[in-house]
Amino acid sequence: MSRHIARLQHEGQPAIVVAGYDHPLGRLFLYxxxxxxxxxxxxxxLIYDSxxxxxxxxxxxxxxxxxxxALGIxxxxxxxxxxxxxxxxNAGNRLVEHHADRPPTVLYAG
Known part of the structure; x- marks a missing residue:
């Protein structure tokens, strides 16, 4: 499963968006x-969970x-x-943090 993370503001408060691909299930996810x-x-x-x-x-x-x-994010x-x-x-085992002001940071790729 890949996981991509973005830390941001939602409705004036901090929030974390996590999205990715679950390759065994062949589905994307978002929360x-x-x-x-x-x-x-x-x-x-939780604000949202797919x-x-x-x-x-x-x-x-x-x-x-x-x-x-739809969430305004x-x-x-x-x-x-x-x-x-x-x-x-069909990638899995990736953890990447995405930033608004610089390139993404790969935290794990196995």
Whole structure:
């Protein structure tokens, strides 16, 4: 599974967007957490989770971009591009952090 992370502001508060490609399932995923933690908790509630909308076509990168637009969230273009490439190349075991002001940081690629 690849995971791409962007730390940003949503509605004036910090949020983390996590998107990626789950190659065993052949599906993309997306979740957004309020605060500065990648893992949802009572302190860091979920803003959105693609697991709650399984009827959407999570094999299409446009579903990810459409959902982000509906939430009013703009991520770095590199994030969408690399999630799409992970899907095209059936990539897994990648962890990348995307930034608005500099190139992405590959945290793990195995």
């Amino acid at each position: 957004v957490v309020r605060g500065d933690s990648e893992m949802p908790s009572e302190e860091h509630p 697991l709650l909308e399984l009827r959407l076509d999570w094999t299409d990168i446009n579903t990810v971009t459409d959902k982000l637009a 703009e991520v770095p273009a590199s994030m969408i591009e690399q999630v799409y490439l992970d899907q095209c190349f």
